[in-house]
Amino acid sequence: MENFNTFSDRKGTRSVKWDKVEELYGSEDVQPLWVADMDLEVASPIKKALQERVNHGIFGYTFTDEALNQVVIHWVKSHHNFYVQSDEIVYSPGVLETIHMAILTQTDELDKILIQTPVYHPFHHMIKRHNRTLVTSPLINTAGHYTMDFNDLEEQFKTGVKMMILCSPHNPIGRVWTIEELKRVLELAEKYNVLIVADEIHGDLIYPGHKHTPIASLDLATNNQIITLMSPTKTFNLAGLQISYAVIPDKKIRTQIKNAFVRFGITMLNPLGIVALETAYTKGEDWLNQLTDLLATNKALVETTLEPYDGVTVTKAEGTYLLWLDFNGLAMSHDELKTWMEQDAGLGLNSGIAFGENGSGFMRMNIASPTAYVKEALNKLTQALEEKAKDK
Known part of the structure; x- marks a missing residue:
């Protein structure tokens, strides 16, 4: 079995996702779930083959x-x-x-x-x-x-x-x-x-x-x-x-x-x-099968966690590890949504409007991470949603 539970620290690796957080979101405290790569180690056979190739030295x-x-x-x-x-x-x-x-x-x-x-x-x-x-x-x-x-x-x-x-x-x-x-x-x-x-x-x-x-x-x-x-x-x-x-x-x-x-x-x-x-x-077949199970678990977690909350809808994904979240029910402008997501929820997602004008009010969320990391993000998001509901 591959280890999809351990979170590897990617900071300091010139990672676009992790080492540009402050530049993109204005704070190092923002949790990134945007660019489409995974916070998961590659399959063990791939790692081994790459290590052997590196050891060759030329x-x-x-x-x-x-x-x-x-x-x-x-x-x-x-x-x-x-x-x-x-x-x-x-x-x-x-x-x-x-x-x-x-x-x-x-x-x-x-x-x-x-x-x-x-x-x-x-x-x-x-x-x-x-x-x-x-x-x-x-x-x-x-x-x-x-x-x-x-x-x-x-x-x-x-x-x-x-x-x-x-x-x-x-x-x-x-x-x-x-x-x-x-x-x-x-x-x-x-x-x-x-x-x-x-x-x-x-x-x-x-x-x-x-x-x-x-x-x-x-x-x-x-x-x-x-x-x-x-x-x-x-x-x-x-x-x-x-x-x-x-x-x-x-x-x-x-x-x-x-x-x-x-x-x-x-x-x-x-x-x-x-x-x-x-x-x-x-x-890599076994790794991919295990990954598919993990992504299905994470997707279901996002859907069930956010289902009770007014103002946000999870588009039912059929493929990819990217979820399209509709926040139009919160009655905010897209700029307000983006600011709220980063400052109140502390999350760095992809801004929906970047995908076209009909992405206004949406955010794209990357769930290709250990489930605990996705849970952490959902805890921040639901807390921000509850705080916003109190302000009404």
Whole structure:
């Protein structure tokens, strides 16, 4: 059994989550539950493999090979029923880096790129930084359950959208899109010739009763117009080792993206990242199963703890270790909510408005920590809610 109960002190490790707390929230006393990495040690086999690689003592230039491809191919086939050919795989340091290259090579300046808000905030920024036109299709929130607005999506596609960045599973709302929903997206993308860039980095983190389906695994004619982005980094808490891969069936698109990486001098992976990927996908299954149990426990704890409190609603996540909390019932402006969360509750969560205007009044909470740490945060939050209720 892995030890998910011990809390490791991450301060002093140049951790974005921990060593930037005062800079971001104005006080070292704020408890961070924001950036999407885990306060959990990696799987023991990964640790061992990395230690052996470090003990080797030489960290020269690296390359990827067919053996690594086969590890990836087996993982996506066995976990997601996704059949990938070796020559379709393109490695990179990260999912975002590949999205940048896709935008640069598959669209021109001022071309329209669509995202479904509220959604992972870097999508907004990268589209604007490349001088593309940001198009949003807001998701429909019905009593805490989000769905795609297919009528709006089609209307937006009609205006000449060139690319859609699909977040699947969706961050921050935690939806795991159904096959029916994904097929409808594909039908519209084919009808209006829209390239789909599918960020599926959270695809291994799914709660019981739900199943992640890679959109490219569906047998439709649009298959070659999809770029699928995956990585072990979210699944196995390896973000700092910077390794990911894309599945790109279309040879022309694949060659253009590969050439773009070369132009920008991104031609090699971190040697430790390669070891981590290979070990995670061959020896990390037990750890992942235990992690899924922990996340389910933490999610249920948050839901049951906050259920009695007026003014806050927990969106029922189907995947990811991120919870989307709705505080609109507290009748505060978003700025007031943010200040209250940091100063009264003493918690550092992600501000919902960063994910889009329809994130106003929401906060994103990371629950990938020992349960005791999540309980500590909930104690602070419920105490602040009770104090606020007294002030009415």
